[in-house]
Amino acid sequence: xxxxxxxxxxxxxxxxxxxxxxxxxxxxxxxxxxxxxxxxxxxxxxxxxxxxxxxxxxxxxxxxxxxxxxxxxxxxxxxxxxxxxxxxxxxxxxxxxxxxxxxxxxxxxxxxxxxxxxxxxxxxxxxxxxxxxxxxxxxxxxxxxxxxxxxxxxxxxxxxxxxxxxxxxxxxxxxxxxxxxxxxxxxxxxxxxxxxxxxxxxxxxxxxxxxxxxxxxxxxxxxxxxxxxxxxxxxxxxxxxxxxxxxxxxxxxxxxxxxxxxxxxxxxxxxxxxxxxxxxxxxxxxxxxxxxxxxxxxxxxxxxxxxxxxxxxxxxxxxxxxxxxxxxxxxxxxxxxxxxxxxxxxxxxxxxxxxxxxxxxxxxxxxxxx
Numbered sequence: 169x170x171x172x173x174x175x176x177x178x179x180x181x182x183x184x185x186x187x188x189x190x191x192x193x194x195x196x197x198x199x200x201x202x203x204x205x206x207x208x209x210x211x212x213x214x215x216x217x218x219x220x221x222x223x224x225x226x227x228x229x230x231x232x233x234x235x236x237x238x239x240x241x242x243x244x245x246x247x248x249x250x251x252x253x254x255x256x257x258x259x260x261x262x263x264x265x266x267x268x269x270x271x272x273x274x275x276x277x278x279x280x281x282x283x284x285x286x287x288x289x290x291x292x293x294x295x296x297x298x299x300x301x302x303x304x305x306x307x308x309x310x311x312x313x314x315x316x317x318x319x320x321x322x323x324x325x326x327x328x329x330x331x332x333x334x335x336x337x338x339x340x341x342x343x344x345x346x347x348x349x350x351x352x353x354x355x356x357x358x359x360x361x362x363x364x365x366x367x368x369x370x371x372x373x374x375x376x377x378x379x380x381x382x383x384x385x386x387x388x389x390x391x392x393x394x395x396x397x398x399x400x401x402x403x404x405x406x407x408x409x410x411x412x413x414x415x416x417x418x419x420x421x422x423x424x425x426x427x428x429x430x431x432x433x434x435x436x437x438x439x440x441x442x443x444x445x446x447x448x449x450x451x452x453x454x455x456x457x458x459x460x461x462x463x464x465x466x467x468x469x470x471x472x473x474x475x476x477x478x479x480x481x482x483x484x485x486x487x488x489x490x491x492x493x494x495x496x497x498x499x500x501x502x503x504x505x506x507x508x509x510x511x512x513x514x515x516x517x518x519x520x521x522x523x524x525x526x527x528x529x530x531x532x533x534x535x536x537x538x
Contacts, residue, residue: 169221169417169419170219170221170419170421171221171411171414171415171419171420171421172223172224172245172249172421172422172424173224173225173429174205174224174225174226174423175189175227175423175427176229176230176233176241177189177227177228177426177427178191178198178228178233179229179232180229180232180262181297181299183297184296184297184362184364184367185296185297185356185359185362185364186362187357187359187362188227188228188427189427189441190227190229191228194443198233198237199240200447201425201426201443201446201447202240204447205425206245206247208425208456209245209249212424213248219249220249220254221255221410221414222255222410222414223245223256223257223258224258224412225257225258225259225260226259229260229265229284230259230260230261231260231262231265231270231274232265235269235270238270239277242273242277254279255410256279257277257278257280258278258280258281258282259274260281260282260284261282261308262298263284263300263305263307263308263309266308266311267311268315271314271315271317274312275312275317278317279319280317280321280409281319282321282323282350282352283305283308283320283322283348284298285322285323286298286323286325287302287324287325287328287331287339288302288338288343289302289331289335289338289339291330292328296325305346309322309346313347319350320348320350321348321350321409322346322348322350322351323351323352324340324343324385325354325355326353326354326378326381326385327355327356327378327381329368329371329372329373331373332377333377333380333381333384336381337385337388340388344389344392344394349403349404349407350402350408350409351389351394351402352401353385353386353402355378355381355400358372379528382524383528386402389402390402396480396524397413397479397480398412398478399527399530415475416479418472418475423439424439425439425446426440426441426442426443426445426456427439434462434468436460436461437457438457438458438460439456439458440456440458441458469492472491473534473537474537477520477521477530477533477534477537478530481519482514482519482520482521483496483519483520483521484518485519486518500537503537504520511525511526512526512529512533513526513533
């Protein structure tokens with residue numbers, strides 16, 4: 169399976185917690201940037217002539233672009249790879265950027281929309297420097313649904329400064345009321361060198377409260393028909409994100425655009441983190457890649473363990489043996505036994521997986537295997 173990721177690094181306003189590459193003052197470069205995107209994709213087509221299974225357009229805020237530029241991106245991609253060749257086409261949206269005209273463009277081009285709601289509490293949205301309010305989320309979902317988009321994800325965040333357990337439950341219930349097919353329920357990560365960490369590092373909820381938020385939230389989602397299939401992802405049956413499943417299953421993917429990463433031909437590489445630099449290099453027919461690494465057998469083993477244990481399916485023991493030619497349980501028996509006794513891991517005859525409690529501290533657990 170092969171996924172295509174397209175990075176659109178433009179925003180109306182950069183969120184203070186965001187660690188993804190984006191710019192909120194360079195809209196004058198949008199046309200040139202899209203031309204570069206299409207040219208980079210054509211280069212891949214001419215060199216490899218492969219087919220993609222999924223398309224994911226992320227950012228930034230792709231829908232900060234006008235209808236004209238959104239249509240330009242879609243028509244450019246589909247002129248190279250027909251729309252019908254993709255099993256799934258996802259775009260990320262900020263609720264406040266959705267109107268009837270943009271929803272019409274999306275309805276003609278995508279199969280799935282991911283809405284960055286984050287919270288239904290306007291005070292928390294202001295704290296996160298979001299440009300939308302709770303009513304914008306409801307309005308965006310209504311408009312998208314009216315235009316026939318039947319696969320909608322809502323992002324819900326926990327761990328916001330000042331957030332309480334009841335706030336989380338209220339957010340989940342309000343999200344469910346909008347009848348999405350998928351909910352991403354994740355813990356806020358205060359990344360280094362962000363404005364958010366500098367301002368709020370001392371006001372974050374403590375670990376005990378985060379645990380109650382996560383475990384309680386998972387339980388509430390599951391009781392309402394949302395199946396957990398990855399640490400932060402829940403869907404009604406059959407509506408899992410195919411593009412992201414490909415990541416967690418170590419499938420290959422190509423990323424185009426400034427800062428986009430790829431995993432292909434046993435190599436991982438990342439494009440230059442600059443809109444201007446990216447455009448210039450593409451125009452000069454130079455590769456925009458600034459970082460590249462070979463995936464050694466040891467790296468592949470570690471990545472397999474890390475990514476598979478992020479999913480509820482976990483590591484299938486027979487599949488693991490076929491790939492790496494050794495018994496996973498025998499090699500890591502001490503770690504597995506201790507984690508199982510402590511309630512962080514579940515072991516059956518044919519697979520190893522983390523429990524919900526294990527997902528909560530997955531970073532610490534996964535370090536033990538690498």
